[in-house]
Amino acid sequence: MKKPIFLEPLFQERIWGGNRLSKIYGYQTPSNQTGECWAISAHSNGQNVVRSGELKGKLLEDLWREYPDLFGHFESDRFPLLIKILDANEDLSVQVHPNDDYASEYEYGELGKTECWYIIDCDENADMIFGHHAQSKEEFIRMVDNGHWNDLLQRVKIKPGDFFYVPSGTIHALCKGTLVLETQQSSDTTYRVYDYDRRDDKGNLRELHLEKAIEVTTVPHVTSKVEPAFIKMSGGSIITFVEEDYFTVYKWDVQTEMELMQDAHFLLASVIEGEGTLCTEDGEYALQKGDHFILPHDLDSFKIKGTLQLISSHPNYKGSQHRKMESTARRQMANI
Incomplete structure (x- = not known):
């Protein structure tokens, strides 16, 4: 088949989401706390369907399984990538993702999560959390235990058009006022390190995953240089x-x-x-x-x-x- 396959986007509400996905792209989003557009996904937590043509209504996972010719018989047991647009109306949690080996063993066969971000738009003087200052695992644990977040977390300034490569093991967080296109492995595994003591809609503090986060975080931080x-x-x-x-x-x-x-x-x-x-x-x-x-x-x-x-x-x-x-x-x- 030599026809493009257009997909219907899928939306995820998040505590930090906003309304820019609707305002900028005209999407019919579920609320004014819509944080994520899952644009191209065959992940079990959110799958896109074909928008038009002879394959209209089929799930992307079904295409992957039933029509391998479309994908050049790419050697993978699952669709390998996930594309999102993220609207960070508030700060995201400080988080880290595991690699393939760790996720396969501890997350029921899930892929790891290496990702990258293209900054579509952001507020003036916006920044994000990208890396940390600890030089050893012991120092990292001590700073986390004592809540020394300002000393631990590394912030970088961002502007529209910037691109960041975020390998698994990287401490990171998008911050308020940022619109990002994310390309990532097809994974939905995130370990929260810090969440500003926010509470969910039931008044409970949101869950952290400190033990796993400490195990998978790269220490000391390594900045992956991007040379476009x-x-x-x-x-x-x-x-x-x-x-x-x-x-x-x-x-x-x-x-x-x-x-x-x-x-x-x-x-x-x-x-x-x-x-x-x-x-x-x-x-x-x-x-x-x-x-x-x-x-x-x-x-x-x-x-x-x-x-x-x-x-x-x-x-x-x-x-x-x-x-x-x-x-x-x-x-x-x-x-x-």
């Missing part, structure tokens, strides 16, 4: 933000018309700004801000016309020598 690669093209540009074990993430900035190639197993794409048209050999498809779609394996080339920005990604095989060889070959071809 910019390519100017006829009609626009491409930024490659990160290419790592689990995923590669791009920004497509279309000014007039860009012709692109599909050289991954499949591509995921989200329109974060503007509007235009996706053109394939099968036909033309209108694109507008807030659309999310999958470009299947057999869709080799396509054009995007208009003035719009998209964040796109594809999964990678962790530690796969074959994947590294393919990547090397593509770079060599590009230099010919």
